[in-house]
Amino acid sequence: MYLVLAVLLLFLYDIGSKGAGTLSWEFLSQVPRRGMTEGGIFPALIGTFLVTIVTAVLAVPLGMFAAIYLNEYAKQTRLTRIIRLSIRNLSGVPSIVYGLFGVILFVNILKFGTSILSAGLTLGLLTLPWTITASEEALKTVPNSYREGALALGATKWQAIRTNVLPYAMPGMLTGTVLGLARAAGETAPIMFTGAAFYLPFLPRSLSDQFMALPYHLYVMATQHHSIAQVRPIAYGTALVLILLILLMNLSVVIIRYRMRRVKRE
Amino acid sequence: MSPEAKIEAKNLDFYYGNKKALKGINMIAPKNKVTALIGPSGCGKSTFIRTLNRMNDVIPGAKVDGQVIIDGVDIYSQRIDVVELRRRIGMVFQKPNPFPKSIFDNIAYGLRINGMKDRKKIEVIVEKSMKEAALWDEVKDRLRDNAFSLSGGQQQRLCIARSLAVEPEVILYDEPCSAIDPIATAKIEDLIQKQREKYTVVIVTHNMQQAARVSDYTAFLMLGELIEYGETPQIFTNPKNKLTEDYITGRFG
Numbered sequence: 001m002y003l004v005l006a007v008l009l010l011f012l013y014d015i016g017s018k019g020a021g022t023l024s025w026e027f028l029s030q031v032p033r034r035g036m037t038e039g040g041i042f043p044a045l046i047g048t049f050l051v052t053i054v055t056a057v058l059a060v061p062l063g064m065f066a067a068i069y070l071n072e073y074a075k076q077t078r079l080t081r082i083i084r085l086s087i088r089n090l091s092g093v094p095s096i097v098y099g100l101f102g103v104i105l106f107v108n109i110l111k112f113g114t115s116i117l118s119a120g121l122t123l124g125l126l127t128l129p130w131t132i133t134a135s136e137e138a139l140k141t142v143p144n145s146y147r148e149g150a151l152a153l154g155a156t157k158w159q160a161i162r163t164n165v166l167p168y169a170m171p172g173m174l175t176g177t178v179l180g181l182a183r184a185a186g187e188t189a190p191i192m193f194t195g196a197a198f199y200l201p202f203l204p205r206s207l208s209d210q211f212m213a214l215p216y217h218l219y220v221m222a223t224q225h226h227s228i229a230q231v232r233p234i235a236y237g238t239a240l241v242l243i244l245l246i247l248l249m250n251l252s253v254v255i256i257r258y259r260m261r262r263v264k265r266e
Numbered sequence: 267m268s269p270e271a272k273i274e275a276k277n278l279d280f281y282y283g284n285k286k287a288l289k290g291i292n293m294i295a296p297k298n299k300v301t302a303l304i305g306p307s308g309c310g311k312s313t314f315i316r317t318l319n320r321m322n323d324v325i326p327g328a329k330v331d332g333q334v335i336i337d338g339v340d341i342y343s344q345r346i347d348v349v350e351l352r353r354r355i356g357m358v359f360q361k362p363n364p365f366p367k368s369i370f371d372n373i374a375y376g377l378r379i380n381g382m383k384d385r386k387k388i389e390v391i392v393e394k395s396m397k398e399a400a401l402w403d404e405v406k407d408r409l410r411d412n413a414f415s416l417s418g419g420q421q422q423r424l425c426i427a428r429s430l431a432v433e434p435e436v437i438l439y440d441e442p443c444s445a446i447d448p449i450a451t452a453k454i455e456d457l458i459q460k461q462r463e464k465y466t467v468v469i470v471t472h473n474m475q476q477a478a479r480v481s482d483y484t485a486f487l488m489l490g491e492l493i494e495y496g497e498t499p500q501i502f503t504n505p506k507n508k509l510t511e512d513y514i515t516g517r518f519g
Contacts (some may be wrong), residue, residue: 154353
């Protein structure tokens with residue numbers, strides 16, 4: 001336990017100390033220059049932001065509705081057990097497999113090309129099992145008496161769920177969802193075949209454009225660049241920004257939970 | 267003199283999967299009277315009361331045979347709108363189950379889901395329901411507080427007020443006092459006493475004194491069968507069945 005914590009802190013310290021020097025407003029707001037040996041990571045930041053939005057648009061509503069269906073509507077038969085088991089298993093599939101699947105389905109079959117759309121949808125699929133599982137767990141914690149009490153007053157099933165189950169489950173559902181999105185935002189493998197670009201001096205203009213993304217940029221800077229030693233500070237800076245971004249998303253979860261709980265108490 | 271039936275069960279069987287929980291129940295709950303259901307644990311009294319507003323529908327594997335007739339209509343027939351039925355047949359549960367909302371919003375809940383938007387009208391009905399449930403004077407200054415801030419007995423009266431707000435015809439009580447203290451119980455019994463003027467009441471209770479105090483008619487169930495049914499004084503002073511006599515004199519159960 002303490003060992004894990006120590007390793008984590010050491011890791012954060014390493015990245016923090018080496019990346020902090022690179023961090024500046026220019027680093028965040030400028031495009032890479034001179035064969036990516038200078039300049040900033042602005043396109044990658046925007047790319048990650050956009051692709052995460054696409055991911056969220058797919059994974060959040062679909063995940064929540066799937067969870068509502070599974071927990072509130074579906075009869076508990078062998079079929080639903082198999083579906084649930086499959087979802088659990090999908091969350092364990094390596095992300096590179098999602099990447100390949102995304103190439104085949106979104107890039108080739110659906111002809112979305114290598115684009116923000118393809119990459120976002122691929123990450124959406126990756127996130128979906130996490131979203132569904134977390135949302136279902138959150139729904140399970142809602143006491144049955146909230147459902148029965150509402151039904152006994154003449155609520156329809158959906159009314160009972162919407163007004164009396166979801167408000168209670170929502171903090172938990174959002175937590176799982178945002179954690180899933182944060183994980184997706186940090187993934188490299190699923191996006192490198194489906195839309196992430198090595199280097200683009202401009203920002204994507206539509207969902208069908210390629211994009212730069214933080215995790216892929218980091219991968220490039222750390223292993224693929226022609227002079228890795230020279231760009232090491234940029235790589236550390238990128239890593240730090242990525243970690244801070246994900247930390248920020250996780251922090252937002254804590255804030256959402258805190259605020260929703262307070263609203264409920266009032 | 268036979269009283270006018272509000273609710274009538276005819277040859278009512280109920281199954282949880284393969285287990286038969288109610289066996290051919292035939293009885294009535296007369297209009298504007300309080301009917302008590304007593305019997306040892308597991309006798310089917312809670313199951314029975316939950317068939318009256320089709321609350322058992324939500325249990326997987328549940329199956330009903332026979333009829334429950336309310337106002338001359340079988341509530342298990344195809345034509346019945348369950349949602350509308352449950353609005354007419356209110357229910358108060360064993361454990362107080364306030365929703366995680368304010369006191370006001372709890373009582374307004376049934377009105378709002380039934381489409382009432384007029385704030386003034388809602389306020390009037392909330393106040394009226396809380397007065398009827400003898401809760402108004404105690405909490406009128408903190409309607410915005412969370413319902414969980416109330417005591418157990420107050421929570422149960424809140425649940426009563428909540429079901430009164432949608433103006434039901436029948437109120438079903440499923441052991442309403444089993445989780446609260448004697449003083450709070452006395453208050454709720456007072457309420458039930460008065461409710462027979464406006465409503466038809468059916469109450470499940472473990473407590474035989476409670477049945478004797480509040481009810482006009484009593485049904486004694488055992489192992490899913492109706493053993494005896496009659497006017498409450500007769501059941502308690504002159505039971506016809508040996509099993510009833512043993513139960514009310516405390517020889518078992």
